[in-house]
Amino acid sequence: MLSFGRAFVAWKEWDRVSLRREFVRLASVEGANVSAVCRQFQISRKTGYKWLARYQADGDGGLSDQSRRPKNFRSPTSPELERQVLAIRDAHPTWGGRKIRARLRHLEVEEVPAASTITAILKRHGRISEQASWERTPYERFQRDAPNELWQMDFKGEFKMSNQQYCYPLTVLDDHSRFALGLVACGNQRRPTVQQHLVNLFRRYGLPQAIYTDNGPPWGSLNSPTRHTRLTAWLMRLDVQVIHGTPFYPQGRGKEERFHRTLKAELLQNRHFDDLAHTQSRFDPWRDMYNQERPHEALDLAVPASRYHTSSREYPEQLPNFEYSEHFQTRKTNSMGQFQFAGHVHKASEAFSRQQLGLRESGEDGIWDVYYCHFRIGQLDQRTHGGPLRRPAETWDKSK
Template sequence: MPWREMSVMEQRREFVRLAMQEGANRRELCRRFGIHPSTAYKWLARWRADQDVADQPRRPLGSPRRTASALEQRVVAVRDAHPAWGARKIARCLRREDVSPPAVSTVHQILRRSDRIKAPLGGAAASQRFEMPAPNMLWQMDFKGWIRLGNDAQCHPLTVVDDHSRYDVALQACADQRGETVRDRLEMTFRHYGLPDAFFVDNGTPWGDPSGARWTRFEVWLLKLGIGVIHSRPYHPQGRGKNERFHRTLKAEVLALRCFRDLAETQRAFDAWREVYNFERPHEALDQEVPASRYRPSRRPLPDRLPEPEYDTDEIIRTVPATKAYISFKGRSWKVPQAFCGERLAIRPTSDGTYGVFFAAYQVATIDLTDGKSVGHVSEQVSAMSPV
């Protein structure tokens, strides 16, 4: 077998056997095998002691600074009693028991060594991302926290970011967060970039309702345009990570240590920076490409007139009064969401004694003829409606 095909261990054993032969020239063997003499004599000593010539582990036999075994066992015991607790909570618990705990990082390492902490599948949770496969499938929309202007007025920056490309389709300096204000700004955006398939928003004003009701007038307007609305989980802003990250960048690169006189000056600054962000600033999540490299305007234009839902001629249709959120059915009045005042709704049977109340293809409430209890509101989920 050629020399280059021999394993390292085979070479070492052959060297030792040759070096142990009577009359062997060990220095010459060292030169031929490419081995330092001190290493060769170390291997020979191990061979005489009936030890292998493999590399010995470099881990020290003892660690005088290692946490005492009893303390490690106590850390593990607290973890087993409270599996959801992390290193900080465990250290605090030990301190309350008059036990001097090791550093929090050491407690964390103890939990890892004892297999009480497992690395999440697929890597750390913070690196997990979702991304739509094409532009305009989902836009993330939110208000950044308001800022005080030089004229003592407030500015509420409205931000809209395309999920696929991170392209900023709208950055508007608004005087308030009313639905009419957002609608006006979005109509201008829709004229430039077309309509998205859906918006991803939180549960705040104007796309959400503080009362917990699912439907708002703003959302009804979007539904008429064929735009879906997806609400994030309450108190989980990380779900809208792209928009939150955009806000951090906006604060660092535009708003930090600057004071604008009025909304007009703020909007000029937003417009100048928005061009840099979309066309010049490399984005780490895009392999250092710019958002404009991945964005294309939507093929769905903003219609000249707002579409209205269409229903079959044989369906039961009711128009909700403009001032009262009730419809009449089977000789009784039934409550519907306030957002549909003035809108036409369809009543469709779903099961024995139960009917669905629909706005186009969206079920907005349920009529249950078997339940005589009344309800005072419509929750975020489809509610069982009762006569009033």
């Protein structure tokens, strides 16, 4: 049985099978470091290779006591095939002919019909209607070149549970693969809550190069000269870029917005949840299905898990020390995030309270770039009488 130490405890049988499946698929990616994946899943190499061997021998069936082998059909228009198509549609009412066809092929069903034939089956059995069909809004598609180059993070809109408390779903998505790294039922949107869940994800998947967020709390503040918060300062200490999207421009978070729409349509809409534990018990299998089974249009109908592998950058349990090179002057901020330079007081942000900042000339007369660790967080004008740092056009560029 997979064991996940502090972050994952008391898993039921389904959860164990789900985690085993995710482990073997990540460890089976070409070029994957199996030892590193074992460490991220907090299992021994012996246990990891055992599940890899069982998976290679029997596929998903080797990870569970129940057989997961799909049925094969003699005829693409047989009653058995139609029942299979309708069962997939009933389980996933927003899926159309293309997605169902991709799922049947993934299940190695013989003689899978064309998407148009599957659509005809759905229409013939009354499964296609205005209510059941997904109303698509096209997005301009772009993506990073490899997994873990960029994660996107946001909260899905809150909803009230049966206990009259609110759930705030925290979602974390890999930009390249659309792999849903995290779908967490949170009771609030505060920094300690988000930070602990990020630690759990970092331990499991490693560190990304960058994380893209909006400007709302706990990862952004439009009232801060640099937009940064204590959460993003912590991420920068881990050498993770923080990219704040353009204010009031949600299209920049298109993948997260699209994921939220899918989550609402396939899981949240017209459903009731008792409390956070019950909500999470519904989130976990849906996330597994989204990653492992649901064909994705933007991936040529591949599943996200087929495009994702864990990061080679492992999470450090202790924050690493950081020292600026000789090219920087350094200043330590006070509790308000202020520091003195050239006889004047400048304000970075309370996010950098009592931290060392690095300053170096920008090449423009009187303008100094201000860095926190590797990242430029703002600029100051030596010719002024102090005040807040100004935010440069591209604060997410790492220093050379």
